[in-house]
Amino acid sequence: MRRAELWMPWRLLAPAIVLEATLVLGPLLIGIWYSLHNVRFFQIRAYVGWANYQRILTSPDVLNSLWVTFVFSLGALVLTFVVGFALALWLERDGRGATAMRAVVLVPYMIAMLVGSMLLKWVFAQESGLSGMVLGPLGMGDVSILADPGTAMAALVFNAMWRDSAFAMIMLLAGLKSIPPGLHLAARVDGASAWMRFRRITLPLLRVPIVITLVRLLIHFVNILTFPLILTGGGPGNATETVVLKMFRLGFQDHVLGQANALALVVFAANLALVGVLLLLFRRTGRL
Amino acid sequence: MTIVIDRRAVLAGAATALAMPAVLREARAQSPVTVTMWTFLDPTKDGGRERALKQMIESFEAANPGVRIRVEPQVWTTLGEKFVLGHNSRNAPDIGWVNAENLGLILNTEAAADLKPLVVDQWPAERRRDMLVPSLLESMTVGGKVLAMPIMAATWALMVRRDLMAQAGVTMDDLKTWGGVVVAAKKMTRDTNGDGQPDVWGFGLGLATERFSMTPAVLGTVGAQGGLFGDGCKARIATADAAKALQWQADLITTHRVTPREAVAMTSDDAIDQFAAGRYAMQIVANSRFEQIQRTAAGWNKDDLAITAVPGWSADKPGPTVIAGWYAVAWRNSPRLREAARFIEHMTNPAAMALWSNPGTQVPMMRSILARPEMAEPRNAPLRTVAELFGVSGTSMPGQCNWARTFADFNLATQQVVLGQRTVADALKQAEAATQDRQ
Amino acid sequence: MTASSVILRSAARERSALPPGVGRRLLVRWAVNGIIATFALFPILWGLSSSLKPADRIMEFPPRLLPQTPTLEHYARVFGDGASGYILNSILVSGATVLATLGFGALAGYALARFDFRGRGTLMALTVAVMSIPVASLLVPTFTLLSAAGLIDTRLGLVLLYTAYQLPVVIWMLYGYFRTLPVEIENAARIDGCTPLATLRKVVLPLSKPGLVAAALFVLVFAWNDFVVAVTMTSSEATRTFPVAIYFYLGFYGREWGPLLAASIVSIVPIVAVFIALQRHFMSGLTGGGVKG
Structure with a gap:
């Protein structure tokens, strides 16, 4: 190998590394610095060591928000992935109808999250009279989805699925498109059932897109702010106050940025742990 | 022709286009003195409040040749935070509007200038007596310094x-x-x-x-x-x-x-x-x-x-x-503090208060404005009701x-x-x- | 045309020649499509319908699905408020972001997918790590950083930030896509004397269109709709992007559903158009991937 070849990968990686180092890792380091200080009203007051972490990890509100995030992320991840995968398979063929339907499914993904969640809230609200149009005929006209902790969480999960299934669909569709169609035909000739072909051809060949989709969705759901902020406001009774919403409130409403950053780093660590577990699971069940 | 070269050209072109406004703004800042103000109002829009602000800017610029007011309208919910962030990075506007809920944030930082010597001390004696709720100014006073001036009361x-x-x-x-x-x-x-x-x-x-x-x-x-x-x-x-x-x-x-x-x-x-x-x-x-x-x-x-x-x-x-509403804050480190304070005075003096009420449809904060004949008109009944409430039971959060x-x-x-x-x-x-x- | 696609076509023709089952299958297909479309579009169609109602009819109870007296006043208002300028800003910023992320992402993804070098594993792990940082926690330090660099309140600053935030995902997506491509063609190109860059450009990228389109769409949606970063990092009208402009309708004097919804509907149109334009490349992946079979 020539000497230039040795440096080639680094030359290719240089722009990305420079950008990430200055605009992501730099602020992250400042954030870590903040997390060790008492930062009130955006101004650093005093060095406090681990006190912010201690405080965060013993706060019942934060522990509640971690649990809420776990429930939400798990529910959203499973539902979004399954629905997205089903959509990808359903809309795989290249007919005009399927292409039009892909665009249709993408619209919730394309509208600003803020507005999407505002519209969903409007639809879910019993008082607006819209949810009554669906629930009324089912004899549930007096049900308020958003006023009950359990159903409010379900609504939040629905919001995630409604918006992000399209993302999973696109990712998996791109993967499906890279599977040589010949494989399926050959298997069909050999008499393999649709389920067999899915298990033996589609799934194994989609390993990488599946992992990427799952990891991306997981990180997205753990870090999502807009859905709970707009749809449920974290309520009722903190039932949907996710950890990132809590972090946002600590930083930008309570103005205790040190604690907010400590929590952000806890979330960051939790994210890494979750992704690690996910990747391990995949590695154990087969080569990536 | 290759993709990469095209992309480079596009990127270079885009970067130039994207960097343009910064360059233009530098050039604009050379003109005599430009006071930048962040508010949630956009004086170029049509509306009573917007027209009131526009008139104030025009009369101020006419009376103070060499000083220009540049308004940068902001999303109202993030005004206070951004002002303090701007202060931290030495980049705040000369004047910022802050809503009552965010005064705690401003008053607990060193972002705001003391308006007492620049504005309040210049007032004629009857100005204080004219206030419907004198305690409003006290709630903005920290250690003898007046850090914000009420513009609109709600x-x-x-x-x-x-x-x-x-x-x-x-x-x-x-x-x-x-x-x-x-x-x-x-x-x-x-x-x-x-x-x-x-x-x-x-x-x-x-x-x-x-x-x-x-x-x-x-x-x-x-x-x-x-x-x-x-x-x-x-x-x-x-x-x-x-x-x-x-x-x-x-x-x-x-x-x-x-x-x-x-x-x-x-x-x-x-x-x-x-x-x-x-x-x-x-x-x-x-x-x-x-x-x-x-x-x-x-x-x-x-x-x-x-x-x-x-x-x-x-x-x-x-x-x-x-009583809540909107307050003007001058940035403590502004190189144009004197001009900024002068405009804040201009936005809060009796003439301005008259404009805020009409066409601005704001509740008057001065007795003299409340006593004006147009306030007796039926269309201003809601404003009058609230102004009277200010006088009877007005209170403000510390x-x-x-x-x-x-x-x-x-x-x-x-x-x-x-x-x-x-x-x-x-x-x-x-x-x-x-x-x-x-x- | 590859052999497999010939078979595929004839198979499709064969299917459509079968009369009895087809009608029912078509019916089921459209029924399912109908259900999917209802779920996906109902809230948005409700928004569209409301955006066509006069201000004093939007909140009407009981709600009316369709406007009784449709009006375009809210759309006129949105454009009267200078939407075109903000849309242009959004187009510039999102376009530049997409180009930058795809460019840098393809380079980095290719390096990770096709080169064996010391530190590769660490970099892969770092890419995922950077992806996992909650962006909201970076806002305050980033504001300070951009101010110091003189990039606060510039479109370039926004592009750099968006690129930095989306690049790890794109690297990952493209890395994954490049790995699914057969390495043999690239080797052949390399033997023919192509440099790695030329191989990437002439062989890998054309084969990766579905992956590139998916990544572009993903970045575009983020950059086009971002509110939080834009509202923090910009302050003048010259740099205001469309989502920030939309947010102005959630004003101090009230939430103005009419223009808010009208603007949101307008904001969907360009991305849907882009997606429809890109569909072609999305499908061409079928023959592209067919190389392997």
């Missing part, structure tokens, strides 16, 4: 539908006390289409912990104990008075059923929308929303909207008129205490009581701790 009052009151035989006198409000609300809650669900509720509430606003529980507490803070901004929320007020609010949903249970999930905006939709007979709303409710009133006559005082716990003592999320603490407490998760006392203890942690 408050929360009881909005009611006259038509529904008439149908139910309720009079304004019935709404003087919280007890009377409950009785009236019960009379006005009705199921008009016979589906077993009320479609007009007696009292509207928005109790979410996001996009929240003033609620009866807070007003009841302030009315009973005079405020939410003791000396040194010590939160006073876990009290018997607050418990009474919170219980009153939760009872609207659980016992009296004059407020929909869904209120626990509704923002203040949601609740105002429902009021405009004709679903509520009464609600505590910021007077600044009067216009919007009238404009969006669906299915009822907008002229039936009336505004009246916040109820009290007894008929002889009206509820508090808590500027240095951080109460930005205290309303949300009350809302969370109400949610928990309504859902049966906590007792009133426990919920308030938690609310008090949350507010205290922010000081």
Whole structure:
């Protein structure tokens, strides 16, 4: 190998590394610095060591928000992935109808999250009279989805699925498109059932897109702010106050940025742990 | 032709285009003195307030040749935070508008200049006497320094539908006390289409912990104990008075059923929308929303909207008129501080206050403005009502205490009581701790 | 045309020649499509319908699904408020972001997918790590940083930030896509004397269109709709992007559903158009991937 070849990968990686180092890792380091200080009203007051972490990890509100995030992320991840995968398979063929339907499914993904969640809230609200149009005929006209902790969480999960299934669909569709169609035909000739072909051809060949989709969705759901902020406001009774919403409130409403950053780093660590577990699971069940 | 070279050319071109405004702005800043102001108003738009601001800028620039005012309109919810962030990175505008909820943030940082020598000390003697609520200035004074100047005053009052009151035989006198409000609300809650669900509720509430606003529980507490803070901004929320007020609010949903249970999930905006939709007979709303409710009133006559005082716990003592609204702050490190202060004076002097009221439709903060003949016209009745309330029961939150999320603490407490998760006392203890942690 | 696609076509023709089952299958297909479309579009169609109602009819109770007296006043208002300028800003910023992320992402993804070098594993792990940082926690330090660099309140600053935030995901996506491509063709190109860059450009990228389109769409949606970063990092009208402009309708004097919804509907149109334009490349992946079979 020539000497230039040795440096080639680094030359290719240089722009990305420079950008990430200055605009992501730099602020992250400042954030870590903040997390060790008492930062009130955006101004650093005093060095406090681990006190912010201690405080965060013993706060019942934060522990509640971690649990809420776990429930939400798990529910959203499973539902979004399954629905997205089903959509990808359903809309795989290249007919005009399927292409039009892909665009249709993408619209919730394309509208600003803020507005999407505002519209969903409007639809879910019993008082607006819209949810009554669906629930009324089912004899549930007096049900308020958003006023009950359990159903409010379900609504939040629905919001995630409604918006992000399209993302999973696109990712998996791109993967499906890279599977040589010949494989399926050959298997069909050999008499393999649709389920067999899915298990033996589609799934194994989609390993990488599946992992990427799952990891991306997981990180997205753990870090999502807009859905709970707009749809449920974290309520009722903190039932949907996710950890990132809590972090946002600590930083930008309570103005205790040190604690907010400590929590952000806890979330960051939790994210890494979750992704690690996910990747391990995949590695154990087969080569990536 | 290759893809990469094309992309490079496009990138280079785009980078140049993207960097342009910065270059242009540098050039513009060379002109004599340009004072930059952040506000939520856009003087280039059509509207009473916008026109008022535009006129002020024009008259100021005419009187001060060589000084130009550049307005950069901002999203109102992030104005305070961005001002402090700008201060931290030596990049704040010369003047920033701040809403009352964010004064705690400004007054607890060193971002604001002392306007006492630059503005207040220059006032003629009668200026102080002319103020409807002199305490307003005191709440912005820290250690003898005046850190903000009130521009627009707003408050929360009881909005009611006259038509529904008439149908139910309720009079304004019935709404003087919280007890009377409950009785009236019960009379006005009705199921008009016979589906077993009320479609007009007696009292509207928005109790979410996001996009929240003033609620009866807070007003009841302030009315009973005079405020939410003791000396040194010590939160006073876990009290018997607050418990009474919170219980009153939760009872609207659980016992009296004059407020929909869904209120626990509704923002203040949601609740105002429902009021405009004709679903509520009464609600505590910021007077600044009067216009919007009238404009969006669906299915009822907008002229039936009336505004009246916040109820009290007894008929002889009206509820508090808590004054909030918008304040001007000058950036402490501004190289154009003198000009900035001069414009702040120009935006808050009697001539400006007259413009804010007309065409700006703002509640007058000076007796002399309230006494003007046009204020007696029927169209200004809501403004007059509120101004009179300022004079009778006007009060303001202590500027240095951080109460930005205290309303949300009350809302969370109400949610928990309504859902049966906590007792009133426990919920308030938690609310008090949350507010205290922010000081 | 490859052999497999010939077979595929004839198979499709064969299917459509079968009369009895087809009608029912078509019916089921459209029924399912109908259900999917209802779920996906109902809230948005409700928004569209409301955006066509006069201000004093939007909140009407009981709600009316269709406007009784449709009006375009809110759309006129949105454009009267200078939407075109803000849309242009959004187009510039999102376009530049997409180009930058795809460019840098393809380079980095290719390096990770096709080169074996010391530190590769660490970099892969770092890419995922950077992806996992909650952006909201970076806002305050980033503001300080951009101010110091003189990039606060510039479109370039926004592009750099968006690129930095989306690049790790794109690297990952493209890395994954490049790995699914047969390495043999690249080797052949390399033997023919192509440099790695030329191989990437002439062989890998054309084969990766579905992956590139998916990544572009993903970045575009983020950059086009971002509010939080834009509202923090910009302050003048010259740099205001469309989502920030939309947010102005959630004003101090009230939430103005009419223009808010009208603007949101307008904001969907360009991305849907882009997606429809890109569909072609999305499908061409079928023959592209067919190389392997």
